[in-house]
Amino acid sequence: MNHREIYDWIANTPLSQYMRQEQDVFSVCQTIHFFGLCLLLGSLLVIDLRLLGLMKRTPVSAVLKFVPVAIVGFTLNLLSGICFLAYNAPLYATNWMFWVKMGLVLLAGLNMLFFTFVEQPRVLNTPDGQSFDTATRISAVLSLTLWVAVIVAGRLLPVTQGAIG
Amino acid sequence: MAGVVGSTYMLCLRVLGYAQGVAVADIGRLRAVAWAGFLANAISGVMLFCCDAVTLAFNGTFQIKMISIVLGGIAVWVLWRTVGRDPSQEDSYFTYGAGAKAIAITTFAFWTAAIIFGRHIAYTIDPIL
Numbered sequence: 612m613n614h615r616e617i618y619d620w621i622a623n624t625p626l627s628q629y630m631r632q633e634q635d636v637f638s639v640c641q642t643i644h645f646f647g648l649c650l651l652l653g654s655l656l657v658i659d660l661r662l663l664g665l666m667k668r669t670p671v672s673a674v675l676k677f678v679p680v681a682i683v684g685f686t687l688n689l690l691s692g693i694c695f696l697a698y699n700a701p702l703y704a705t706n707w708m709f710w711v712k713m714g715l716v717l718l719a720g721l722n723m724l725f726f727t728f729v730e731q732p733r734v735l736n737t738p739d740g741q742s743f744d745t746a747t748r749i750s751a752v753l754s755l756t757l758w759v760a761v762i763v764a765g766r767l768l769p770v771t772q773g774a775i776g
Numbered sequence: 777m778a779g780v781v782g783s784t785y786m787l788c789l790r791v792l793g794y795a796q797g798v799a800v801a802d803i804g805r806l807r808a809v810a811w812a813g814f815l816a817n818a819i820s821g822v823m824l825f826c827c828d829a830v831t832l833a834f835n836g837t838f839q840i841k842m843i844s845i846v847l848g849g850i851a852v853w854v855l856w857r858t859v860g861r862d863p864s865q866e867d868s869y870f871t872y873g874a875g876a877k878a879i880a881i882t883t884f885a886f887w888t889a890a891i892i893f894g895r896h897i898a899y900t901i902d903p904i905l
Contacts, residue, residue: 653784
């Protein structure tokens, strides 16, 4: 299956046809995308800044209650993002910034998995008042940096649209 | 924008009773991020406004967005005045009353309105973006 066949397959899906018929839905999806990223970045700010040693009044187990908020934000972004892609797949697939954004999302996701499965058990066993290890703090810095970079790349999509990269 | 609205959302969620154990005073540390985000938005917003000031100034959606931001700013100020008093803000497990929760919902609603109408401006100027 070459890329042209993939575009055709996407264009023939009911979601793609619906997105192209109902222009207002694209605007609604953009609003949901913005709302989702506010939930995602807001919750990550609380979690990552706590891991970096700020907010010491709050136990780290409490701050991790914001993880589901981040997951809700990411899910909203993922679903609305799929709608954008269904609307006009070639427009995004031929934009090099889109692939930069997807690469950054992938790196941020891998970092999140590393934190969840490797660092989080150690973090929860760290006594109150004690700083977290270097790997945890690097993971927190990477999380904030990568997600901010994802937002920047997303905002640059219309700028690089049609540009050769 | 995500810095301003995201940190405000987290404050609202905490006041509404989510994430008990997180001290409001700690979420207050995010105010520096919120202010930095707000200033970046204000500067870039003024520059964008100057590109097409007449069209935007008479655009109803833009006007509603600006009103939402002003009311959202007032609401978050009132919210901090309400929940920022000692010792409640230091107590990680403090449960806020109906008044504070009502202000939190109002704050959440105004900033969400700012996102909705801000995103919709493009569609009221160009038929298809």
